[in-house]
Amino acid sequence: MDRVAGPDEESAEWLRVLDPAAPDHDAGLARLHERLLAIARGELRRRHVLVSGPEQDDLAHQAAADAMLAILAKVATYRGESRFTTWAYRFVMLEVSHKLGRHYWRSAPEALPDEQWDRLPDRIGVDPHARAEARELAAVVRAAVAENLTEHQRTLFVEIVLDGVPLEAVCARDGTSRGAVYKAIFDARRKIRAALVANGYLPPREGESA
Amino acid sequence: MNARELLDRFLLTDSRDVGCDDALAVLHVYVELVAQDPDAAAARYAGVAVHLAACGPCQDDFAGLLATLP
Numbered sequence: 001m002d003r004v005a006g007p008d009e010e011s012a013e014w015l016r017v018l019d020p021a022a023p024d025h026d027a028g029l030a031r032l033h034e035r036l037l038a039i040a041r042g043e044l045r046r047r048h049v050l051v052s053g054p055e056q057d058d059l060a061h062q063a064a065a066d067a068m069l070a071i072l073a074k075v076a077t078y079r080g081e082s083r084f085t086t087w088a089y090r091f092v093m094l095e096v097s098h099k100l101g102r103h104y105w106r107s108a109p110e111a112l113p114d115e116q117w118d119r120l121p122d123r124i125g126v127d128p129h130a131r132a133e134a135r136e137l138a139a140v141v142r143a144a145v146a147e148n149l150t151e152h153q154r155t156l157f158v159e160i161v162l163d164g165v166p167l168e169a170v171c172a173r174d175g176t177s178r179g180a181v182y183k184a185i186f187d188a189r190r191k192i193r194a195a196l197v198a199n200g201y202l203p204p205r206e207g208e209s210a
Numbered sequence: 211m212n213a214r215e216l217l218d219r220f221l222l223t224d225s226r227d228v229g230c231d232d233a234l235a236v237l238h239v240y241v242e243l244v245a246q247d248p249d250a251a252a253a254r255y256a257g258v259a260v261h262l263a264a265c266g267p268c269q270d271d272f273a274g275l276l277a278t279l280p
Contacts (some may be wrong), residue, residue: 093275123217126213196221
């Protein structure tokens with residue numbers, strides 16, 4: 001990773017003003033918060049979320065406030081590898097994702113009864129008219145899931161892949177990290193694929209054995 | 211692309227994928243490099259590029275951060 005000679009002029013100014021000893025520290029905090037709020041509002045608009053008006057603005061305020069806390073707690077770890085604002089806005093993005101994940105459960109669609117596996121072909125883009133092919137595909141994946149995944153992996157795979165629950169919503173509900181859930185799904189995909197290669201349903205890639 | 215090919219693509223994982231934690235740790239550096247030279251960014255942070263292509267939430271954060279750059 002690059003270690004630049006030092007922060008650019010604007011970044012250095014942010015660092016100066018975020019020092020509690022700076023005479024204009026409070027004004028600097030207010031300016032930073034204003035920036036973070038604008039970024040959070042812009043990001044919520046960019047994501048075209050199904051939240052609008054005061055509710056969307058409330059999420060922006062929450063994201064900006066929590067990003068501000070994270071930034072102040074971690075400013076000593078900023079090493080000048082990017083602009084200060086890029087480093088800081090990353091916290092806004094993470095908070096926006098987290099707030100949206102939490103918000104999902106306030107208006108989550110009701111779980112659909114059964115037939116979860118019928119949705120798999122659609123989830124991976126199989127033509128809905130290719131019914132026989134789609135049925136076969138769902139059946140082989142279902143068997144591979146039942147035989148090869150842990151209960152935790154099965155639950156997450158069904159919820160995220162079949163039911164379409166956003167990964168970030170699962171994290172917010174369960175209090176787990178995005179990385180942990182992603183890893184569980186990553187491992188599940190790998191195990192399912194290995195099973196389907198082993199039974200001849202999918203061809204092995206170079207370096208893989210059937 | 212037929213059903214098996216689509217399934218194969220969906221299940222395929224890349225061992226270079228660094229995962230969410232490592233990708234997010236360098237996202238601010240990576241995004242500025244992408245803005246300057248996308249090929250250099252992909253070559254230098256191959257595992258991050260692979261991860262962002264596979265992880266929707268991290269891709270969202272990346273796209274949002276990219277949109278904030280001057």
